[in-house]
Amino acid sequence: MPAPVGNYAHITKTPRNAELYVTSGQVGIDGNGQFPQSLNDQVQNTFTNIMAVLVSEELLAENIIKVNIWATEEIDWNFFDEQWEQLFHKDYPSMTVGYVDKLGLPEIKIEIEIWAAKV
Template sequence: MGSIFGPAYSSRLLFIAYHRRIGCIPRFQKEPDHQRAMASILEKHGLKFVNPADGQEVADQLHFSHAVILPPNARTVIISGQVGILPDGSVPQSLEDEYDEAFTHVENVLRAIGFGEDALEYVFDATFFLKGGMDPSLLVEVARRRFKSTRPATVGVEIAQLLHPDLHLEIKVVAYMPDSVAA
């Protein structure tokens, strides 16, 4: 078992350097100022997202935070691993559809608890289990699109196989529960 993104900055840097070398990830491109200025909905609830100066560039590229500080007495919910299986039990044909479906399952669990349409915006911690040998750049792209303005603390773990042999991704998240969500 190896680390895709790795919990340490040096692991992330090696990940980026390797995937840039093989052409999976382009050179760092700074996000436009209007995207950097976008505040996460979680910041309005007192959560603080922290990136060290020497880690900001990789955090911008991969759309994550190195650390998330919760306010005192914050309520949280842990969502167990969700995969991209369709309602009929089949696995989508494309990886992007499978990844999107896994995010949809996370979103559906949050909505079942009482979160609204912006459910994924409350995720502050995400762990991605990705089948070995898979290019993680598509996952980064889908996560950036689905998480929108929030940047969860993120760990990517490369695994040999998921329980269903045709699946490539499992997502486990932790979300902040605002007072408006009555569980």
């Protein structure tokens, strides 16, 4: 099997007897309910929102087994990977990325769904 083309794993094993957590897609809305215009600002807010969801369930990045990413414009992978590395520190989950025409609201430029498992 060839190496992954990015910072992800080809497969992630769910621990035996683990509880499964599936988030709604997290978006780039800020604490004031506003969507920044730039995709990078939305990416940063999205990772902040992901961390808040994880903390609410006492989950860590190590519990994440799958990430689905949808974006309406080209992702700045250098910036995205900086945020990604702060969360995962090289222990990567499985990941899917898709580019779409629209997401749930016209302001949303990126949406990230997390699957996690905890014993």
